[in-house]
Amino acid sequence: MIARFEELDWQQTRMGELMLRRRSDPATGEMIYEVKLGDEYLMSSLFTVAEEELATLGLAACARDELSVLVGGLGLGYTAVTALDDPRVARLEVIDALPAVIGWHERELLPVSTRLVTDARTTLTHDDFFAVVRREPDADARRHDAILLDVDHSPRHTLDPSHADLYTEAGLTALARHLADRGVFALWSDDPPDDDFMKVLAAVFDDTRAHVVDFDNRLTGGISSNTVYVGARR
DSSP states (O other): OOOSEEEEEEEEETTEEEEEEEEEOTTTOOEEEEEEETTEEEEETTOOHHHHHHHHHHHHTOOSSSEEEEEEOOTTSHHHHHHHTSTTEEEEEEEESOHHHHHHHHTTOSTTHHHHHTOTTEEEEESOHHHHHHSOOOTTOOOEEEEEEOOSSOSSSOSSGGGGGGGSHHHHHHHHTTEEEEEEEEEEESSOOOHHHHHHHHHHOSEEEEEEEEEEETTTTEEEEEEEEEEEOO
């Protein structure tokens, strides 16, 4: 018998206390997985539509086969496994700054963990995504066809102040150096489309979109929305 609330992991990190817990929905008996960082709820397996759409919309903008995909932010893994569902994906690297999160999947604690870690195309990397994309890529390094990012709440509401520079023209220009020709950058946001950020995105990418993703919210009984930004180089 699983208790209504079960703590699967707790660790102190540089960004605060990180907790993975599982609970049963009293109405349906469904197992729901939740991640908290300090006092903030970061994610829940109740709401995965926008995370999945981040991969679907981002890869739909890629106009080639044999895709090399970089995902920033592992989380519950739904963006990564959705990317793997695209048969064009040949390589998938997922970067996460918190080794605990990578450990959850390596221990197969989450619903999609087994699919993720047993796929030979997957590499899980402990690193700071923001530091990685700031760096000049090596001359012989393989560029990515798509970079999918889901770490911060939005370009205006970051988990860590050090992330803020990415959402500037200079930051996105640095990131774009890691993309192949006709490469795509896609970003999840909890906020509605931001006109100011769209201007920044358009200064770096040739074709830009802000997709509003609606989903049923069982907690409120209504509809909630996230945004997926997509920028493509042409």
